[in-house]
Amino acid sequence: MRRLFSVAMVLVLIVVLAACGPSSDGGKQELAEELHVYNWSEYIDPAIYEEFEQEFGVKVIEDTFASNEDLLAKLQAGATGYDIIVPSDYMVAIMIELELLAELNYDNIPNANNIDDLFKDPPYDPGNKYSLPYQWGTTGIGYDAEELDEAPDSWGYLFDPEMAAPYAGKMSMLNDPRETIGAALKYLGYSINSTSETELEEAKQLLIQQKAWVSTYDSEGFEDLLAAGEVVIGHGWSGDYFAAAEEAENVWYVIPQEGGVIWTDNLAIPKTASSQYTAEVFIDYLLRPEVGAKITNYTWYGSPNKASTEFIDPEILEEPAIYPPPEVMEKLEFIRDVGEATTVYDRIWTEIKTE
Numbered sequence: 240m241r242r243l244f245s246v247a248m249v250l251v252l253i254v255v256l257a258a259c260g261p262s263s264d265g266g267k268q269e270l271a272e273e274l275h276v277y278n279w280s281e282y283i284d285p286a287i288y289e290e291f292e293q294e295f296g297v298k299v300i301e302d303t304f305a306s307n308e309d310l311l312a313k314l315q316a317g318a319t320g321y322d323i324i325v326p327s328d329y330m331v332a333i334m335i336e337l338e339l340l341a342e343l344n345y346d347n348i349p350n351a352n353n354i355d356d357l358f359k360d361p362p363y364d365p366g367n368k369y370s371l372p373y374q375w376g377t378t379g380i381g382y383d384a385e386e387l388d389e390a391p392d393s394w395g396y397l398f399d400p401e402m403a404a405p406y407a408g409k410m411s412m413l414n415d416p417r418e419t420i421g422a423a424l425k426y427l428g429y430s431i432n433s434t435s436e437t438e439l440e441e442a443k444q445l446l447i448q449q450k451a452w453v454s455t456y457d458s459e460g461f462e463d464l465l466a467a468g469e470v471v472i473g474h475g476w477s478g479d480y481f482a483a484a485e486e487a488e489n490v491w492y493v494i495p496q497e498g499g500v501i502w503t504d505n506l507a508i509p510k511t512a513s514s515q516y517t518a519e520v521f522i523d524y525l526l527r528p529e530v531g532a533k534i535t536n537y538t539w540y541g542s543p544n545k546a547s548t549e550f551i552d553p554e555i556l557e558e559p560a561i562y563p564p565p566e567v568m569e570k571l572e573f574i575r576d577v578g579e580a581t582t583v584y585d586r587i588w589t590e591i592k593t594e
């Protein structure tokens with residue numbers, strides 16, 4: 240009797256294990272009921288979340304952040320609810336160093352093959368061990384083409400006392416330490432990644448002087464302020480301005496001739512995610528050719544997904560301020576992890592904001 244019982248138990252076990260499907264870690268691979276995404280604002284077509292839920296039965300819940308530094312602070316403060324986060328290049332490097340990210344299991348992400356070679360194996364995450372690119376874009380100047388006679392194609396329009404004064408009270412800047420200090424450094428002819436105390440001090444003085452003309456520091460609705468005529472010029476990200484331009488004819492965007500920032504934002508999974516498997520299934524879904532194109536057709540940012548190209552709106556592919564020509568690309572700089580100098584950027588930023 241006892242023997243029969245144990246044979247039956249073994250059979251039950253075999254059936255249960257087989258139902259769980261193949262798994263490299265030997266554990267159960269079941270989808271969670273919910274997936275918590277921590278994303279930049281207006282960075283995905285909401286229909287994508289709904290379609291994922293319809294196909295996989297997983298409800299996606301999104302929360303948004305306004306800067307890489309806010310995202311990091313939230314994770315460091317012990318936020319554990321997120322399955323997917325979207326840090327930029329330099330922040331991926333910082334998070335790897337701080338051991339905040341889970342290593343990706345590529346068995347669950349076959350669509351990673353759709354990524355363009357140009358975006359594979361990036362310096363901030365060699366071998367894409369912890370991240371895969373989501374979107375890329377540039378940081379430059381958005382403007383009201385009905386108010387300005389010519390394109391403000393120099394950082395001088397935001398920083399030079401004579402050139403910027405006409406826009407006093409009608410100017411917005413990103414609420415972002417690395418981007419905003421970076422723009423000032425670029426105007427001064429320095430690297431966006433300067434670690435020189437004197438150069439950073441000069442940038443600080445410039446930003447304090449500029450404060451008199453700035454009506455708001457905003458990273459989440461800057462394009463709407465321009466569309467509504469509340470500002471006529473602003474520092475911001477390419478895609479958000481172009482997405483607004485689809486409806487507001489006065490909105491346009493230019494990359495300053497001195498050059499600006501180029502960045503990639505990336506999909507990553509915090510170590511504290513409640514279901515790494517569900518997060519990987521979601522990343523694989525986002526990397527499908529049609530879904531990748533749907534993201535870009537909504538955000539107006541460049542897609543690192545090569546297989547998506549044929550589904551992307553030609554108007555986006557042909558826009559030189561979204562997919563810049565090589566001579567412009569050459570002048571763009573990635574923000575890098577500046578190590579210990581990060582504390583100098585943070586201090587300067589607080590001093591500017593509280594001045």
Ligand code: N2P
Pocket residue numbers: 279280281282327476479502504
């Ligand atoms: C989305 C802005 C994301 C770009 N609204 C910042 N890297």
